Amino acid sequence: MAMTQLVYYSKNTLDADDRSQLVNLREILEIARRKNGENGVTGYLIFDKAYFLQILEGDKDAVEETYRRIAGDRRHADVTLVEQRPIAQRNFSDWNMGSAMRSVDHEEIYLAHGISGSIDPTKMTGSKILSLATDLRDLEARRNRSAA
Numbered sequence: 001m002a003m004t005q006l007v008y009y010s011k012n013t014l015d016a017d018d019r020s021q022l023v024n025l026r027e028i029l030e031i032a033r034r035k036n037g038e039n040g041v042t043g044y045l046i047f048d049k050a051y052f053l054q055i056l057e058g059d060k061d062a063v064e065e066t067y068r069r070i071a072g073d074r075r076h077a078d079v080t081l082v083e084q085r086p087i088a089q090r091n092f093s094d095w096n097m098g099s100a101m102r103s104v105d106h107e108e109i110y111l112a113h114g115i116s117g118s119i120d121p122t123k124m125t126g127s128k129i130l131s132l133a134t135d136l137r138d139l140e141a142r143r144n145r146s147a148a
C-alpha cells in the first residue's frame with residue numbers, strides 16, 4: 001500500500017461570529033473524524049479566523065479522494081496544495097483528525113516557530129507546517145495525559 005502525506009492551506013470563509021464558527025468547526029471535525037476513520041486517513045488541522053492548515057496522511061488513493069472532497073467544500077476557499085510526498089510511516093497515527101484552534105495557550109509554540117502575529121501559510125513550507133502541527137499535537141497529548 002503506497003502511503004502519502006499531503007499538506008494544504010485554505011482561507012476560512014466561515015461566518016466571523018465566534019459562536020457560529022465554533023458550531024461549524026465542531027461539525028467539520030465530527031464528519032472529518034468519522035470519514036477519516038472509515039478511510040484510514042489520519043492527520044491534523046490547525047485553524048484560526050483567517051486560515052485552515054491541514055495535514056492528511058494514509059493510503060494514497062484515500063488521501064487524494066479525501067482532498068478532492070475537502071477542496072470542493074464551500075466552508076473555505078482558495079484551497080492550495082503545499083506539498084504531497086510518499087511516507088513510510090504516519091506522523092499522526094493516533095489521530096483521525098487532531099485539531100488546534102489558535103489560543104493564548106499556544107503562543108509559546110507559535111513563537112518558537114517564529115510566528116509572532118497572524119499565521120501566514122503562504123510563506124510556510126510543508127515541513128514548517130508539519131513541525132508546527134507536531135508540536136501542537138504533543139502539547140495536546142501532554143495535556144490529555146495530565147487530565148487523565
Ligand SMILES: Cc1cc2nc3c(=O)[nH]c(=O)nc-3n(C[C@H](O)[C@H](O)[C@H](O)COP(=O)(O)O)c2cc1C
Pocket residue numbers: 028031032033035036045052054066069070071072073075076097
Ligand atoms: C477545513 C476543512 C477540513 C476538512 N477535513 C476533512 C477531513 O479530514 N476528512 C473528511 O472526510 N472531510 C473533511 N472535511 C469535510 C469535507 O469537506 C466534506 O464536507 C465531508 O467529507 C463530507 O463529504 P460528502 O458530503 O461528500 O460525504 C473538511 C472540511 C473543511 C472545510
